[in-house]
Amino acid sequence: MSEQVDEIILSLGELSDDNTIPKNVKLKIAEVIKILKDQSDISLKVNKALGILDDISDDSNLQAYTRTQIWNIVSLLEAI
DSSP, X not given: OHHHHHHHHHHHHHHHTOTTSOHHHHHHHHHHHHHHHSSSOXXXXXXXXXXXXXXXXXXXXXXXXXXXXXXXXXHHHHHO
């Protein structure tokens, strides 16, 4: 389980380093990473992260490929 979360955190970190992503989205990604690193219950962390990622995917300033990457991360989280 923690390996999957680590993989998701790594993917989010790579996404956060992308210069084409708006700053407000980067802040939300950083918040998701912080939530996933928290020591609370896994289902609670996943639900919070999914809510934020859903908000991010609705952002009209996102490039199409970035939105696809976020959807892939959401799929990985839903599988946990």
